[in-house]
Amino acid sequence: MLTPIRRLFLCAAFVAMGAAPTRAFDEDLERQQALARQVTIHRDEWGVPHVFGKTDAATVFGYVYARAEDEFARIELSLITVLGRLAERDGPSALAQDRAMRSLGVQRLGRRHYAEAPESVRALADAAADALNYFATQTGTRSSVIEHFEGWQFFTADLSMALGQVPSLAAEGLVERAAPVRDGSNVWAIAPARSASGHALLLANPHIPLGEVYEAHLRSDSGWHVSGMNAYGLGIFPWIAHNEHLAWSLTVNYPDVADVYRVTFDDPADPLAYRYGEEVRRATTREVTLRVRGKDGLEEQSLTVLDTHFGPVLGEVEGKRYAVRVAGLESGGLMQQWLAMGQATSLEEFRDAIDELALVYHNISVADRGGNIFYVYNARIPRRDPTFDWQRAVDGSNPATDWQGIHPLADLPQVLNPDSGWLQNCNSRPFTTTASGNPRESDFPSYLVGRDRDDPRVAMSHALLTSRPKISLEQLEALAFDTRIFEADRWLPVLFEGYRALAKSDAGRADRLAPVMDGLRAWDRRAALDSVATTHFLYWWESLLARLFGANPPDTAEAITALEGVLTFLEQQFESTDVPWGEVNRHQRSRDGETPSDDRPSLPTAGAHGAAGVSATFLARRYPGTKRRYGFHGDSYVAVVELSPKVRARTIVPYGTSRDPTSPHWFDQAELYARGELKDAWFWPEDVKRHAQRSYHPGE
Numbered sequence: 226m227l228t229p230i231r232r233l234f235l236c237a238a239f240v241a242m243g244a245a246p247t248r249a250f251d252e253d254l255e256r257q258q259a260l261a262r263q264v265t266i267h268r269d270e271w272g273v274p275h276v277f278g279k280t281d282a283a284t285v286f287g288y289v290y291a292r293a294e295d296e297f298a299r300i301e302l303s304l305i306t307v308l309g310r311l312a313e314r315d316g317p318s319a320l321a322q323d324r325a326m327r328s329l330g331v332q333r334l335g336r337r338h339y340a341e342a343p344e345s346v347r348a349l350a351d352a353a354a355d356a357l358n359y360f361a362t363q364t365g366t367r368s369s370v371i372e373h374f375e376g377w378q379f380f381t382a383d384l385s386m387a388l389g390q391v392p393s394l395a396a397e398g399l400v401e402r403a404a405p406v407r408d409g410s411n412v413w414a415i416a417p418a419r420s421a422s423g424h425a426l427l428l429a430n431p432h433i434p435l436g437e438v439y440e441a442h443l444r445s446d447s448g449w450h451v452s453g454m455n456a457y458g459l460g461i462f463p464w465i466a467h468n469e470h471l472a473w474s475l476t477v478n479y480p481d482v483a484d485v486y487r488v489t490f491d492d493p494a495d496p497l498a499y500r501y502g503e504e505v506r507r508a509t510t511r512e513v514t515l516r517v518r519g520k521d522g523l524e525e526q527s528l529t530v531l532d533t534h535f536g537p538v539l540g541e542v543e544g545k546r547y548a549v550r551v552a553g554l555e556s557g558g559l560m561q562q563w564l565a566m567g568q569a570t571s572l573e574e575f576r577d578a579i580d581e582l583a584l585v586y587h588n589i590s591v592a593d594r595g596g597n598i599f600y601v602y603n604a605r606i607p608r609r610d611p612t613f614d615w616q617r618a619v620d621g622s623n624p625a626t627d628w629q630g631i632h633p634l635a636d637l638p639q640v641l642n643p644d645s646g647w648l649q650n651c652n653s654r655p656f657t658t659t660a661s662g663n664p665r666e667s668d669f670p671s672y673l674v675g676r677d678r679d680d681p682r683v684a685m686s687h688a689l690l691t692s693r694p695k696i697s698l699e700q701l702e703a704l705a706f707d708t709r710i711f712e713a714d715r716w717l718p719v720l721f722e723g724y725r726a727l728a729k730s731d732a733g734r735a736d737r738l739a740p741v742m743d744g745l746r747a748w749d750r751r752a753a754l755d756s757v758a759t760t761h762f763l764y765w766w767e768s769l770l771a772r773l774f775g776a777n778p779p780d781t782a783e784a785i786t787a788l789e790g791v792l793t794f795l796e797q798q799f800e801s802t803d804v805p806w807g808e809v810n811r812h813q814r815s816r817d818g819e820t821p822s823d824d825r826p827s828l829p830t831a832g833a834h835g836a837a838g839v840s841a842t843f844l845a846r847r848y849p850g851t852k853r854r855y856g857f858h859g860d861s862y863v864a865v866v867e868l869s870p871k872v873r874a875r876t877i878v879p880y881g882t883s884r885d886p887t888s889p890h891w892f893d894q895a896e897l898y899a900r901g902e903l904k905d906a907w908f909w910p911e912d913v914k915r916h917a918q919r920s921y922h923p924g925e
Contacts, residue, residue, distance in 0.1 A: 253358065263280060271881070272883060274441050275442040277444045278446070286356045288441055301458075303382060309322075309326030314369050314370050328537045328539055329537060331381050342561065354375050359923060379560070380560060383557075386585060387482075389477075390482050410431040411840065412427070412476050425592035427467070436879065438878050439455060439882075442907070450468050462566075468567060468570075471571070478675065486535045488538065492505070499621070552606070562584060586604045594868045640663065643663075645659045645660040649690060653682070653683045681711055707839070709838075720785070721746070860879065860898075861879060
């Protein structure tokens with residue numbers, strides 16, 4: 226608790242910063258202490274927080290406080306980034322990012338969405354802000370930018386979920402959309418008919434940078450009870466989770482939820498006038514002050530933002546101005562949706578929760594205790610005139626380019642309880658969700674499904690989910706870490722054909738490759754720590770793939786040349802061509818600002834690039850000064866859930882709960898992760914209390 230001396234010091238600091246007077250500080254502190262008394266944080270053997278509160282607000286307070294203990298700096302970074310204040314910390318290099326956030330009006334929208342939210346939801350955001358402020362006062366931690374956290378800021382954090390699809394501009398009115406990261410996530414749902422226990426199962430397996438997921442369990446006496454994860458320091462509710470009744474997961478999709486409009490300003494007498502059909506409309510201006518850290522402290526820069534009815538003007542290319550409109554930015558509502566998702570007691574209630582489409586994009590898959598499994602290509606997709614090319618900037622002076630509302634949930638591709646008894650999504654198209662009964666592409670507008678495409682993980686998922694008539698929770702865990710490389714079946718025949726041709730034309734070259742080819746022929750096509758053939762295949766495949774998603778096998782001559790290059794590389798790096806996969810493919814955690822090093826301890830792991838058609842997804846690369854390759858992206862969270870009357874789950878994160886290198890929970894889950902094993906995720910109060918290593922109120 227706060228000692229008198231500590232309190233005096235903090236009051237003086239607040240006065241020095243021009244903050245609220247002592248009375249306001251006392252009122253804040255009393256409110257925060259009251260919340261702290263209403264919540265208990267139970268840390269289990271892995272340091273995972275299980276937060277038990279008397280009210281929803283107290284539970285959120287405890288959750289955010291626990292998360293601040295583990296990753297305060299990451300929370301702050303997420304907030305200052307979306308608030309458009311990153312340049313205050315990082316200087317001019319972050320100025321372009323800040324301009325974009327401020328031009329899109331994220332701060333203004335966050336304040337508005339906060340004001341429009343139900344009082345009960347505002348109370349949760351206020352509790353999150355109270356938790357960060359209380360943590361700062363209790364620990365003496367000072368934010369690098371934000372002097373006082375406020376509830377509305379957490380609404381801006383939710384807006385960041387809408388900004389991942391914002392396009393940029395190029396010459397000739399072309400729209401540049403960020404290339405999809407095709408290493409992305411897996412989700413599988415299994416119906417009771419295909420489950421060994423007779424209960425529905427769900428695998429949640431997002432693929433993002435390895436150190437970004439935060440896992441927690443929240444239980445309120447009001448009845449809200451949810452366990453799962455969110456990431457990137459964002460959010461006050463789990464995004465991928467389960468409660469007592471159902472489990473759900475997200476996978477990134479790539480719908481067209483934002484458009485670029487070419488706006489014609491051509492009246493010299495009225496620079497704010499722009500054409501719209503037979504009308505003339507007027508833009509408005511906003512003055513924004515940006516602060517940038519320089520050599521002599523913070524410097525201010527002014528930014529004038531031009532707003533049209535489409536949205537802000539974000540660029541000018543070849544004398545033409547372009548405005549961007551993003552679905553969901555104006556409407557908001559995501560915080561309410563997260564809460565309703567977590568409170569749902571059936572699939573029907575869950576569908577009601579997502580019906581507002583406040584989550585602007587992401588596929589959603591669900592399994593419930595009633596035995597239902599469900600998938601939807603979730604997105605807030607505008608209704609558009611299909612005669613326009615929406616992949617380019619459209620003419621804003623033509624009223625026909627205006628959006629005609631939003632496609633409701635019922636319009637979106639979805640699958641409910643398929644005859645196959647299973648469904649999957651791996652950032653793939655909705656038309657390959659299951660074995661039969663998929664949505665038909667011809668039934669939807671051409672613009673509705675975006676840049677989604679199928680990669681080898683679709684065939685992998687189909688094969689694994691049909692590999693046995695019944696699947697248990699334990700078998701689902703094993704399948705999540707399955708290392709069969711399905712692309713080897715497609716690529717190796719080309720290499721074998723090339724070798725046969727080489728043996729006839731150049732016996733000397735063929736002799737050098739003979740042991741390698743023998744090993745590849747005998748290989749079971751699974752990545753294994755002691756397998757040299759795994760190293761040979763994956764280095765060869767990656768050298769040809771060049772990280773280009775969806776590449777086809779090369780011609781036979783190129784295949785042979787590439788394999789010779791791999792052997793030369795291995796000989797140079799390791800003084801041998803026979804290097805086991807576990808020797809080169811490593812799992813290591815670096816401190817902030819450090820890169821991996823061969824001189825520090827690391828763990829072997831068998832995972833590989835998801836585009837190779839492998840379930841155990843682990844993207845790794847070499848860094849300056851390293852011979853080995855180290856993981857950076859992939860299986861960032863693996864959870865299997867059985868929707869039995871007493872729901873049970875097993876989970877893992879790549880490193881540990883804490884970002885503090887001195888914490889015992891900085892790297893304690895890594896050995897299980899590298900071996901492809903999960904830990905129990907305690908959910909029921911009796912289990913949590915039995916496994917609690919420490920139980921405390923925030924501030925103790």
